[in-house]
């Protein structure tokens with residue numbers, strides 16, 4: 079059966095151990111995690127949102143969602159990939175070291191990718207680039223030849239299009 | 245009154261909360277971290293505490309108590325080794341969907357994470373083997389957490405819940421919170437119990453049009469409560485269709501009923517497995533398409549439309565893709581199905597059904613459980629037939645250990661009612677049966693409670709003889725002693741060229757003397773014609789009894805579907821050769 083990638087949004091109670099429950103579920107049952115992001119999104123009600131990108135056959139994807147939904151502190155599980163159009167974004171910090179021609183070229187490409195310079199020294203830059211994962215990946219790829227020394231990525235956050243809430 | 249005066253210690257709050265949750269018995273073992281709880285228990289007389297001899301046994305006893313009463317079983321253990329000893333029991337309860345609340349002691353909150361004396365990361369260790377767990381960090385949350393834990397354990401698909409209790413939380417003071425009078429909805433956990441009427445209608449449509457139907461009912465019926473079993477029988481009788489049970493579902497339908505085909509699966513009957521293989525509509529209610537049932541998935545019931553009724557959406561389409569999923573409580577689903585069936589009065593295809601039953605009767609005619617009786621040695625099957633003969637008219641409960649004896653018990657004892665049969669199905673835990681029997685006996689003091697055991701399994705929790713002696717629990721341990729880890733030996737014979745590596749039960753104790761040493765009664769039997777007398781004596785003695793029944797060492801458990809094979813590739817007896825095990829089959833357990 080064909081392997082598909084799905085982006086799943088999980089609304090959870092922000093309580094101790096919740097991330098361990100989710101991650102333990104994936105490792106314990108042998109599911110993939112391609113990307114995982116988590117942060118509190120509603121301090122008043124103490125809610126966190128976890129965005130997971132995972133891969134599997136349709137049957138496995140269905141299992142993953144059912145297993146997540148079974149966790150006691152999970153409010154809702156939404157498969158953004160099947161529920162219609164959605165937007166995915168990722169942010170990366172990209173450190174590039176170099177001088178002369180390479181430095182100029184890095185700056186020029188950053189401009190093309192609308193990456194911001196958030197730190198600059200005589201021989202280095204830290205860029206902040208945002209976009210879908212492909213764009214972020216392409217930018218990092220281009221920097222490799224120009225003195226890339228360090229990358230930090232947030233992983234994907236995602237949301238459905240239109241007015242509806244999770 | 246100042247709050248401090250009205251306030252109670254965490255340990256007292258806990259006891260109060262347990263009483264409010266209708267708890268009558270706790271199975272436990274003390275230690276430093278739970279001393280405040282033991283102190284509170286000492287000062288009251290509403291809760292009875294049963295002191296086990298190993299924490300694993302406490303959990304199994306709570307499981308036996310829970311499965312035979314439908315209530316939540318309660319366990320109390322200390323921090324560190326107390327908690328880690330409970331892990332096997334918790335895993336067992338998780339696999340078999342048994343409601344248990346396990347209270348574990350913990351080092352005081354300010355020491356957590358410091359490798360303090362008898363510290364273990366209990367919530368970390370038990371996260372994958374519980375339905376849910378809690379670490380109570382402040383006494384203010386204690387009572388509420390206890391009430392929530394009981395709700396989580398017993399609702400939806402039942403399971404074990406751990407509450408980890410740091411010692412300072414047990415000693416701090418706070419006011420009590422009673423459980424909510426009317427059930428309040430949990431903020432995030434809301435199991436679906438009421439089925440979707442559209443799905444019920446679709447199910448009835450499929451069931452009514454079946455030509456070769458079969459009901460396949462499992463532990464979910466037992467979980468739902470005794471009413472579900474009544475409704476199941478009613479519905480099955482209304483349709484006239486055949487029914488089979490899983491190991492966990494035994495007792496959900498009366499075994500003596502004509503429509504009952506016996507257990508299905510790896511050691512199920514010929515008729516049940518062939519009916520599953522050849523059916524056109526399969527009606528699964530509260531069973532989970534376990535691998536002991538399906539065998540080779542690609543060859544599993546290839547021509548059928550499948551309906552799956554389950555309270556847990558994660559059970560659906562996990563192993564087997566089904567055509568119609570009905571999420572809900574088995575009892576409520578059956579109620580709706582019966583209503584609609586009555587309203588619609590569907591005309592089932594009686595001619596097709598008659599032909600189907602004729603085919604089933606042919607399979608039944610193979611008499612697949614037949615064995616060759618012997619005048620000199622006791623066949624294990626014979627021992628169980630005789631046991632059943634003597635107990636069938638008595639109020640009895642059966643537990644088992646794990647192995648061949650367990651499968652023979654499932655095949656040869658007849659279960660007419662739910663909640664009378666406790667066995668470790670999912671985890672297959674040797675050492676389960678004896679402590680489970682203690683739990684059953686505590687709940688049903690006057691009943692005849694028998695652990696059908698193997699000589700190897702019984703050694704795994706034999707220390708509990710001390711517990712049954714202390715509380716004078718008249719549990720009977722009926723050992724089918726074949727001097728082998730028989731189930732292991734059987735696989736070695738059939739799959740590993742008869743190389744019996746480490747499966748002989750060496751240096752066994754003298755079980756009669758052992759019983760005597762613990763203050764129980766020991767009996768032994770090796771002649772078939774003395775067996776009846778020994779069983780009668782066992783039943784008569786109002787004390788714990790260990791019966792060492794020396795049985796044929798070489799007997800194998802049939803029918804058997806070898807790993808990786810299909811339902812129609814069953815071995816029926818010693819003359820069938822297991823030439824059918826593929827390479828893929830050999831890697832399966």
Ligand SMILES: Cc1cc2nc3c(=O)[nH]c(=O)nc-3n(C[C@H](O)[C@H](O)[C@H](O)COP(=O)(O)OP(=O)(O)OC[C@H]3O[C@@H](n4cnc5c(N)ncnc54)[C@H](O)[C@@H]3O)c2cc1C
Pocket residue numbers: 339340341400401402461462463464465467468469489490491492493507508509510511512529530531532533534536537553554555556559572573574575646647650651668669670671672673731
């Ligand atoms: C040595 C050995 C051999 C074995 N051989 C066999 C064999 O030959 N045949 C056999 O059948 N088993 C056998 N087993 C047992 C097997 O491993 C499984 O434990 C068993 O088959 C599972 O039973 P079940 O499908 O009824 O599910 P259970 O484990 O009882 O699960 C119950 C299902 O019902 C659902 N449920 C729970 N509550 C409700 C409710 N209120 N309403 C609706 N649904 C609910 C649950 O979500 C779950 O899906 C063997 C075990 C051992 C140790």
Ligand SMILES: Cc1ncc(C[n+]2csc(CCOP(=O)(O)OP(=O)(O)O)c2C)c(N)n1
Pocket residue numbers: 645646647648649650672673674675697698699700701702724726728729730731732
């Ligand atoms: C705790 C545990 N360890 C190992 C096993 C593997 N195992 C399954 S059956 C069995 C042999 C059981 O022997 P016995 O209790 O004598 O029963 P018999 O099969 O002979 O009836 C073993 C070792 C298990 N199920 N549980």
Ligand SMILES: [Mg+2]
Pocket residue numbers: 647698699700724725726727728729730
């Ligand atoms: Mg044995």
